[in-house]
Amino acid sequence: MELPERTVPVERLRLGDHACLEAEDGESAWAVFTAYTRTSLARREKVLLVLDPDDLQDDEVVALLDQDGTGAAEAARSRGQLSLKRTPQMYLPDGGFHQERTIEAYRAEVEAAHAEGWAGLRVAADMGWAAQAGVDGGSLLDYEASVAPLFADPLFTAICWYDRRRFGETLLDGMARTHPLRVTESPGTRTDYVEVLREAVSRQHPTGPARIALDLRDLCFMEAHCAWQLIGLAGSLPPGSEVTVRCGELLALLLRQLGADQAPQLVLEEAAR
Template identity: 65%
Template sequence: MTETTSDRTVPVERLKLGDHACMSLREVESPWKVFTAYTRTSLARREKVLLVMNPDDMNDDDVVALMDGGSGHVAAARESGQLSLKRNTEMYLPDGRFQEDRTIDLYTEEVNRAQREGWAGLRLTADMSWAPKVGLDHDRLLDYEASVAPLFADPLFTAICWYDQERFGDGLLNDMAKVHPLRVLENLDSIDATATPEGSRISGSAELGSRAEFIETLREALDHRDTTGPARFVLDLRDLCFMEAHCAWQLISLAGALPDGSEVTVRCGELLGLVLRQLGADEVPQLVLSVEDDEVAV
C-alpha cells in the first residue's frame, strides 16, 4: 500500500471542474491514453479542452488523430474551437523568460474565453518540461504552482500539470504533490491504495486488467487488521471509477470471512453500491454500505 502526500490519488475520470492535479511519468511512458480519456470525457460534457504540449512533441494533426481514433469527435472539436492545442513555450516563455503573473493572466484569459464562447468550463493539461530547459529554480516553480490556487476558486477550470520523473527527480515531485490537492493515476487500468485514519482508500479501476492487483490490495487492507477479534474500519471506494462483478464478489467474500462482529463500512457511489447489493452485500452482516451520490458519471 502506497503513501501519497497529495490528499487523494484519483483516476483521470474522477476529476471535476475546480480540481488542480499533478501527474508524473517516466520518459518511457506515454500520457496519451490518460489525456485521450480526459479529453473525450471533457468534450462530452461541453467543456473546452486546452492541451499545452512540449514543442518537441507530436504535431497538432497527429495529436488530434491519435485522440480521435477515427471517431470524428475530437477532430470536430478542434474545428469548432472546443479543443485548442498550444505549446508550453507559448504559454510560459513567450519571450524566452518566465513571469508568474503573466502566465496566470494568460490562463485567466483562457478561462474567460471559454466562458464567453459558451462552454461549461476549461480543462487543461500542461507539460511542465519547459522549466528545466530555462533553469528555473525548484523553489520558484513550487511557488508558482501554489500561487495559481485562485484560478480554481471558481469551479470553471481543471488542470493536470504533468512532470517527467527522470527530468525533475523524486524530490521535486514529492514536493509537487504537496502543492497539488490531487494526483492523477498514470494508467487507466491501475489501482492505488492509501492508508487513512479510518482504514483504507482505494482508487483506480477494478477491471480485468487490474483484477489481481485489486484483490491483492483488498487482502492487504484486511490483513493489516487485528484478526484475533472483530475488526471495524472504513474502506473508501469513492474514487474507484469502475468495478467488475468478479472484483465486487471478492470484496463481499473477503468481508464475509472476517470474524463475527466485524464491520467493514464501504463508502462508494450509487453505481458501485447497486452492483454490490445485486451480488448480495446486504446479506453479509460484516459489510455496511455507505452510498453517496456519484460526483462523476462512470
C-alpha cells in the same frame, strides 16, 4: 489496491480541481490525456492541451485522440472546443518565465472559454519547459501555489505533467504536496479488459453479424478509456450486429456522453441492480 489519499483516476477530476501527474513515459501520459480530453469534450467543456514543441504535431495529437474512429477530437478542434498550444506560448513568450504573466494568460483562457459558451476549461500542460529553461525548483513550487485563485471559480481544471526523467525526487515530492490532487497513471487492468472484449468478438463471431450480451449491472464505475473501447468495438462490427449492454443509470449516462449513440450496433438496457 487502495489508492493513497488525494490520488484519483483522471475521470474523477471535477471542475475546480488542480492535479499533478508524475509519469516517466509519453505513452502513460497520453493515455491519461486522452481519457481526460474525451471525458471533458463529452461534458461540453473546452480543452486546452499545452505541449512541448518537440512533442507530437497538432494533426498527430488529434489523430491519437481519435483512435476510436469517431472523429470527435477533429470535430471539437474545428468548432473551437479543443485547442492545442505549445509551452513557449503560455510560459515563455519572450524567452523568460514571469509568474504573474502566466497566471493572467490562463485567466484569459478561462474567460474566453466561458464567453464562448463552454461549461468550463480543462487544461493539461507538459511542465518539461521549466527544466529546459532552467527555472529553479523554488520558483516553480511558488508558481504552482500561486495559481490557487484560478481554481476558486469552478470553471477551471488543470493537470500538470512532471516527467520523472526531468525532475528530481525532492521537487516531485514538493509538487505532490503543493497540488491538491494527484492523477494515477493508466491502471494495468485496462489492457486485460480490452483484450477480453476483442477476444469475445473475434472468437465467437469471426465473420458476419454478431450478437453479444454484456451484463454490467454490478459495475458502478468504468474508466473512460474502457468505455470508449466498448463503443469502438461495437461500432466496428458488421451491419446487423448487436451488442446489448445491461447496466445501471450512471454507466448508461457515461456511455451516452462518450458517444454510444454513434454506434448503432450498441444497445443500452438500463436495469435496476
